[in-house]
Amino acid sequence: xxxxxxWFILVAWLSLVDVLHTxxxxxxxxxxxxxxxxxxxIGAGPQVVGVGSHDQFPPEITDLPRIGGLIDPDVxxxxxxxxxxxVPYATxxxxxxxxxxAGIPLFAYTHGTLRDVLTTIRQLGKRxxxxxxxAAVARGIEDDLAAIxxxxxxxxxxxxxxxxxxxxxxxxNLVASGGSGFQHDMLALAGxxxxxxGATSRAVQVTTEILLQTAPEVVLEVRxxxxxxxxxxxxxxxxxxxxxxxxxxRNSRVIFLTxxxxxxxxxxxxxxxxxxxxxxxxxxxxxxx
Amino acid sequence: MRASRRLLASTDxxxxxxxxxxxxxxxxxxxxxxxxxxxxxxxxLTVAPLLGPTPIGLGRVFDTSIPxxxxxxxxxxxxxxxxxxxxxxxxxxxLAVAGVVFQALLRNPLATPFTLGVSAGASLGAMLxxxxxxxxxxxxxxxxxxxxxxxxxxxxxxVYSMATLxxxxxxxxxxxxxxxxxxxxxxxxxxxxxxxxxFTQTFQTVRWLMGNLDVSGFQPIVAALPLTGAAFAxxxxxxxxxxxxxxxSDSAAARGVDVLRTQRVAFLSASLATGAAVSLxxxxxxxxxxxxxxxxxxxxxxxxxxxxxxxxxxxxxLVGCDVVARTIMAPFELPVGVITALTGGPFFLxxxxxxx
Numbered sequence: 001x002x003x004x005x006x007w008f009i010l011v012a013w014l015s016l017v018d019v020l021h022t023x024x025x026x027x028x029x030x031x032x033x034x035x036x037x038x039x040x041x042i043g044a045g046p047q048v049v050g051v052g053s054h055d056q057f058p059p060e061i062t063d064l065p066r067i068g069g070l071i072d073p074d075v076x077x078x079x080x081x082x083x084x085x086x087v088p089y090a091t092x093x094x095x096x097x098x099x100x101x102a103g104i105p106l107f108a109y110t111h112g113t114l115r116d117v118l119t120t121i122r123q124l125g126k127r128x129x130x131x132x133x134x135a136a137v138a139r140g141i142e143d144d145l146a147a148i149x150x151x152x153x154x155x156x157x158x159x160x161x162x163x164x165x166x167x168x169x170x171x172x173n174l175v176a177s178g179g180s181g182f183q184h185d186m187l188a189l190a191g192x193x194x195x196x197x198g199a200t201s202r203a204v205q206v207t208t209e210i211l212l213q214t215a216p217e218v219v220l221e222v223r224x225x226x227x228x229x230x231x232x233x234x235x236x237x238x239x240x241x242x243x244x245x246x247x248x249x250r251n252s253r254v255i256f257l258t259x260x261x262x263x264x265x266x267x268x269x270x271x272x273x274x275x276x277x278x279x280x281x282x283x284x285x286x287x288x289x
Numbered sequence: 290m291r292a293s294r295r296l297l298a299s300t301d302x303x304x305x306x307x308x309x310x311x312x313x314x315x316x317x318x319x320x321x322x323x324x325x326x327x328x329x330x331x332x333x334l335t336v337a338p339l340l341g342p343t344p345i346g347l348g349r350v351f352d353t354s355i356p357x358x359x360x361x362x363x364x365x366x367x368x369x370x371x372x373x374x375x376x377x378x379x380x381x382x383x384l385a386v387a388g389v390v391f392q393a394l395l396r397n398p399l400a401t402p403f404t405l406g407v408s409a410g411a412s413l414g415a416m417l418x419x420x421x422x423x424x425x426x427x428x429x430x431x432x433x434x435x436x437x438x439x440x441x442x443x444x445x446x447x448v449y450s451m452a453t454l455x456x457x458x459x460x461x462x463x464x465x466x467x468x469x470x471x472x473x474x475x476x477x478x479x480x481x482x483x484x485x486x487x488f489t490q491t492f493q494t495v496r497w498l499m500g501n502l503d504v505s506g507f508q509p510i511v512a513a514l515p516l517t518g519a520a521f522a523x524x525x526x527x528x529x530x531x532x533x534x535x536x537x538s539d540s541a542a543a544r545g546v547d548v549l550r551t552q553r554v555a556f557l558s559a560s561l562a563t564g565a566a567v568s569l570x571x572x573x574x575x576x577x578x579x580x581x582x583x584x585x586x587x588x589x590x591x592x593x594x595x596x597x598x599x600x601x602x603x604x605x606x607l608v609g610c611d612v613v614a615r616t617i618m619a620p621f622e623l624p625v626g627v628i629t630a631l632t633g634g635p636f637f638l639x640x641x642x643x644x645x
Contacts, residue, residue, distance in 0.1 A: 071488070164489070167431065167433050167493060168419065168432060169432055169433075171505050172431075172433075172501060172504070173493055199621075208369040208504075208505040209341055209343060209365050209503075210343075211369075212361060212369055239431075242506055242508075243368065243506075245357060245364050245368070250358065
């Protein structure tokens with residue numbers, strides 16, 4: 001009898017803990033820029049008490065405490081903020097273990113495909129008590145994506161190389177989007193054909209030989225930094241003259257875009273895809289942003 | 290003068306000829322070693338551009354009826370592969386000979402071209418440019434190689450002045466200690482720079498540190514060539530003196546070697562060769578220590594044979610490793626440093642055990 005009672009107490013306690021954990025969090029810590037943006041876009045901004053050190057958007061986060069980033073999360077600072085929900089990145093194993101030990105509820109997040117962005121927005125909405133706003137944000141993005149897809153449909157999809165990083169003023173150690181992940185999806189939706197379609201990983205180190213062999217007609221370079229001056233960008237584009245025979249270089253179709261929206265899979269992703277589409281198809285009847 | 294030179298020649302001949310090769314004359318050893326290792330280097334250099342992730346037709350490569358702009362095979366051959374093979378040969382030869390010279394100079398078999406902080410200085414220079422994005426490009430040469438070259442020469446300068454400051458002559462002990470200390474010091478700054486960099490920059494710096502021979506064109510090689518050429522010209526004056534220096538600086542001085550001058554030339558040339566190599570390809574480990582030992586195990590310890598043989602084998606080995614690195618997981622490639630250590634290490638150990 002006492003044993004049964006003990007079991008009952010235990011189950012009741014566990015369900016209580018469960019209920020408490022699934023209650024609407026009021027003190028959220030977000031480690032990753034994309035998540036921070038999503039939280040503010042769905043109206044959970046006032047509940048956010050700490051953000052990642054590299055987060056820059058939206059402007060409301062300027063005065064919020066910073067708690068480190070992907071490689072160097074500050075566990076102590078996070079716990080000191082007494083959060084009732086932390087959203088770390090899936091690969092932050094140590095951080096996850098420590099937060100679990102501290103009994104802090106977590107929301108598992110990882111960068112995925114374009115579709116995953118919409119799923120994450122909806123899930124975060126449910127988890128933070130903003131399901132309706134989140135659904136509206138997601139639907140808004142879906143509408144924008146449909147409009148872009150419609151605008152570029154039927155057009156020739158130019159073989160495009162989407163460059164994510166390389167050594168400054170040199171084509172060495174060049175990293176481009178492979179055939180999976182949100183950046184590949186962004187390029188596809190914007191009406192480009194990724195020349196590295198065959199690669200299964202998200203990011204591929206591209207050698208000179210692969211550049212020449214895949215012969216992209218358009219080179220689309222994206223950089224998160226918004227601080228590059230026009231002359232610096234011009235010089236970076238001129239760097240491609242090292243490979244004058246590349247179709248994209250011959251046809252002067254090396255395009256350099258800057259902005260954090262281009263590399264963060266958050267609520268501004270439709271806007272970023274529209275920029276891709278405009279770069280690839282300047283004459284397409286794209287919806288004005 | 291003539292007498293002393295004859296004395297010099299006869300003593301080092303006796304002193305450092307490997308036991309197995311005692312009966313062979315220098316000329317014969319040199320001919321055999323050079324035709325063997327040189328032949329290997331030439332074969333590797335010829336074959337390397339033909340291999341790669343993309344099948345290319347040799348007929349099409351040299352078909353002048355197709356405009357170069359439309360001839361992808363020729364582009365891959367002349368822009369991607371040939372410069373890459375040449376860069377590999379240049380870097381491999383430089384690092385191998387620099388390893389020989391540093392080992393003789395420091396009289397330490399564990400010395401490598403990177404022992405004295407030259408590569409750490411180069412890495413720091415490269416890190417700073419990658420993370421701070423310094424927009425310099427001197428006459429078309431991008432900023433990263435220039436910064437890494439300046440970093441390596443700066444490090445060499447610091448180590449050299451340390452070793453000469455308070456000693457009459459050049460203290461190899463201080464040289465070694467200052468080099469090792471500078472290495473850790475620079476590594477600490479590198480870590481700090483990496484820590485404060487953002488994610489993509491950190492990734493770029495890590496890739497740079499792994500070494501990479503994809504030079505995309507002849508221009509970086511041409512830029513490195515004057516320095517490498519100067520270093521090799523100085524190397525050519527060294528073998529005889531290094532033979533005697535390995536016996537100790539007093540014995541060398543007693544046999545008529547200008548010890549300080551030899552040490553200076555050795556340090557300067559090896560640092561210059563290493564700096565140029567690292568600025569071209571990033572730090573590629575293992576070659577500078579294993580190739581010299583491998584060559585010594587095969588041809589004996591005479592620097593007159595060891596130095597040219599090391600240059601040839603270093604070139605052949607790095608070019609060969611690079612072929613493996615870019616084909617084994619095609620279309621992706623492994624960092625060439627992984628292959629140099631993975632293939633060279635076990636082979637070297639096997640040779641070591643077998644010889645003993």
